[in-house]
Amino acid sequence: MQNRVKTVKELVVNMGPQHPATHGVLRLVLELEGEVIKKCTPYIGYLHRGVEKLSEDLTYVQSLPLTDRLDYLSSMVNNVGFCIAVEKLVGINVPERAKFIRTMMSEMARICSHLVWIATHALDIGAMTVFLYAMRDRESLLELFEMVTGARLTVSYPRVGGVRCDVDNEFLDKLYKFTEEFPGKVEEYETLIDRNRVWLKRTKGVGVITAEEAINWGLTGPTLRGSGVYYDVRKFFPYDAYDKVDFEVPIGKNGDIYDRYRCRMLEFRQSAKIIKQCIQKLPEGPILAENALRIRMPESPLKIDKKDILFEIYTEDKQIQEFIQKFTEVYASVESPRGELGFYIVCDSSSKPYRMRVRAPSFVHAGVLPKLCEGSLVADVIANIGSVDIVLGECDR
């Protein structure tokens, strides 16, 4: 035998594109030194369907079902986001009842999405029971969705100017019962997980991201709030009925996987609280704005009302003024279960969007994976992917 030189062998490992723990088609190329990750390069794009390009060829109403397919775990929030952007563009006032219904449904979608997250995240780390429990509870919410919208995952329920159909008392009763029972069920998960030694060892102090870094990397949602940054679209730029209900935004302290998990667990309770308030405060009235069926795109922001809307135009150029008159643009965002979901729409006064841009939180969160993984162990990659909660459909659009 020759003298054996004891060195750690460097290894390149492909994780994905299809791996049970990557929650979709995400491929990570990991350069390892022993068990430590030296470099992590994510590759996305396997699911790219060109939603932005497609919607340039469809009318605003036809684009709505496309937004379902972005994030199939919380399609309701995506629909609401898109509708709010178009409403802002054409200046429609949504009736109060529709606003409350949308808020209620958005929170239901948030609970559903977080349930899938806790189920798969726990499964990745090695807890099977939570998966079964969470799926059981999600089922009862999906049934409620089916009752009103007729669909379970891709709902396409909100409309520009309101919602498609009204909710009945049977639905409200069932939902109220759910919100009464749900906090108890969350406690069930917590008893299963919180004192689990394996769980604590694998999440506490792992994948730490400080508040400054989190802002620098553009994280949103529970992933950002886990680092202790207070930012929630629902509080900062309230849409729908969020300014009429009372809720808190849970924030973490250390920015590790455990804090992100805690944030989402506390959000469960807040969501249930919001739904309960929405049911109690639900006003009577129409569910669709009167002019919603005859939507017309604004010809120009200049022609609407000079005093209120336009402060000043800092140009004398005739051509530029004509150009500004032709194109209107709007950015509206909602708090999806994953973070800030923004829609940037450029309108050229026709019935089709000239350009629709989706600012997807998962896209940003997938970008932060190298930062989280480099320097940690291979096993922590799984926990890290789970903790930022990415949906690849939304990431690739």
Place this chain on the structure above:
Amino acid sequence: MNPAEIVKKIKKQFPENILWFVCFGDECSITVEKEKIKEILAYLKNTPGLDFNYLIDITAVDYLGFREPRFDVVYHLMSIKHGHRIRIKAQVPEQGCCIDSVTDLWATANWFERECFDMFGIQFTGHPDLRRILMPEDWNGFPLRKDYPIRSDLGDKEWEVYKELKEAAKAWKENAEQS
């Protein structure tokens, strides 16, 4: 701070470099010269009172046939401290399609700029790793440009890998029929 005040402040600092601005509803968009974009964004990020520490989004819009500098690169900024947003736009012509990268101001710009390059073909000078992100490495053309067709038979221009795949599928089918 409301959008009008922000605009005033930026206008005072960069009187020469602001081309125009429009306020629509509660949103303000400022169009600036592309040479100064990094300086202006750094000013917005670091000035107390403005504190735009959060980059929401970078994207581009193609105004083919409407305006001469063809592309607009659009930056959405937000301040978590004060809770205000602003939209900055820079015009990029088709010839010399490049603009300064802002990756050293915000780390999140990295992926957004890569996507923008992938979809519009805009070069970001100073970007550490400018590769395609959503499309395959050897893809022809930039899908979100207006002259890229939504549906058509590309014929010879078809993506090589896809052609190979189609031929392989055809051969496999013939084999299956024979046996």
